[in-house]
Amino acid sequence: MDSAFPFGFPVATAFYLVLYVLTFVLHQAFMHYVLAGSLCLTWFTISQRRETVGWARQPLLATLREWIPFLLSAAITAGVAPLLFIQIVYQHQFYTANLLLWWRWMIVVPVLIVGFYLTYLVKSQRLWTWPYLVRVAVLLVTSACFVFVGFCWTANHLIANRGATWPEVYTTGQLPFTYTEVIVRMLVWLAGSFPTMCVILGWQLFYRERVSRDGAQNESGQDAWGTRALSRMAIGGLAVSVLAGATYILVIETSAKGLVFGNVGRPYLMMGALGVGLQIGGWISMFRQNRLSLLLLGFVSAGSLTTLVCISVLREAVRLSAVDLLSLADLHAKAAEVGGFGVFLLAAVVVSLLIVWCIQLVRTGTTTSNA
Template identity: 45%
Template sequence: MGAPFPFDFPLPTAFYLTLYLATLVIHVAFMNYVLAGSAYLAAFAVRHGRDSNRLTDHPLAGPLRDWMPFMLSAAITAGIAPLLFIQILYQRQFYTANLLLFHRWMAILPVLIVGFYLLYLLKSRIIGEASFVWRIVVGCGAFACFAFVAWSWTENHLLSLNESAWSDQYASGRLFFRDPELGPRLAVWFTGAFPTMATIVAWQWWCLARLGRPVPATANQSCTRLALSGLATAIASAAWYVENLAPELRDQLVSSAYRPYLAAALVGVILQAAGWLAGRNQAGLQRGRLVLISAGWLLTVVGVSVLREGRRLAAIDVTALYDLHADAATVGGLAVFLVFAALNAGLIAWCLVTVRRGVRNQAP
């Protein structure tokens, strides 16, 4: 491998890899909001559950509680596109892992439905007026659902990479796949979700300020604190993950194909940290600073997503799949995909515009 990823692959493979990664990045943004947001709300319920007023006033818990159901539906919708591309790219590996995990894998669906309703319940007056114990049960229950879903995706991913473990997994009838990479990998996803969530909440406050809504004085400090601690723990988790990788996989991270993406991820972390630190003592959330932080976030997530793909490509003989990708490229359907992608993006934008109009017309 000489050229940077994905230029060393035949065109159809490079094309599907690029689309897969581009759509995965969108999924990551929303999924991070849900994962870190539900964790924050669970911790908040445990700490401040007795005082239901704090939830509406709080600079993080307030918007999180209000936006969580929307963000979950966006995370699920945005998960469909990478799911389509992964089936083209790694059909055998992905489906074999699905089938081996069986009920465990299918449990994602009911768990997501339960999580969805718990998020609505968390917003409801019933829970606002109920005993604080219910707020804790509902908040922690919602987080448990999304943590389970994240764990399932990671477990399925690792099983799909470990072909040598498939027959043993099948013979044992186990519903769980244990792997040394599981813990550190989940830690990276979980801790890395907090800077994303803090960035989106900061943008939400920025938009509300533009619409003339009062912004809590501590909004900037709360987002900054959460983002910086998320970045610091994500770096520690990534170091733990890399430390546990086999030496040849570690070498691959710095090979010519992946070095630019490792650099992009690190530059992105520096930009995010600089953006948050530069304004940590300021009263408001400035647009320029949020643009810088968001650009850093994009660099980091694209870089990490490509490195993640490198880890998968090291375990799978992708050359054996080139013909399948070339065949898929002749089938067509791209136009239909693009039409529906545009339609969905339009509908989501319409929801946001409707909310914006509602907020603008609402008396402060």
């Protein structure tokens, strides 16, 4: 394996790898909004002890409360596509890890259901009339649900990559990684979720401001506090994530480092750095101007997308050092012969249109209720 990802693999393997990475990027974008959004709401609720209903109506927080339930549905829906492709690409690695995770894997769905209903409680006005401690408790539990689900995906990923430890995990029930490794890895995606959330939320606040300016349909306007909070969260999240990523690279196997810094990963490492640079530059400019601008939001969006694609490829490069994917090439070729890609594309288009329609419905509802 000496060519840039995904070259160097047979066509069918490369095809499924690319589909896996692209669909995973979509899952990440939505999931980051939910993760960072719930953590952000939790933090502001804890820190704003005295304020209640008025604070929860602040545009940045009101938008998060309004949209997290929808974005959670989108994250779950968008998780299905990479879930399908990962099973084709890695086969028994994935299923075995699911089985070895045992109860932790079994409770992912119930935890997601609890988190899902709590996001509706957070969205309601009622919660914000309840005592401070109850509000904080509800938000802490909501965030904990999503962090736990993310942890389970991390644990599943790490077990899948360590075939040699499976017999021991089966007999002892002990997970095959240290606290340090899992915490550093979780820090990469926990902190990294903030810049993505800030991009999506930035567009939402920008649009809100447009509506209030053009049609005087709401009174919130674009607030300077919101722009500064977004810039701080995006830059802080990027800094912590890059630091955690650099630390993570120090602890991975030498073979994995070889792929990340070698021909497979180097182009993505460089493009990823460019993506981070674009985001930091864009957010600093908006912080200085005290307002969100169309051009700069375009810059940070391009930077964010580039970063997400690159980090997903680099994540894959680490896995490729642990799994002999070429030995599964025949199975990938067989899967490609089965067909069904047309149906997948049709389903992807229909589901995307339905999602856009739902957004339109929610947006109309939001605008009407704000009027």
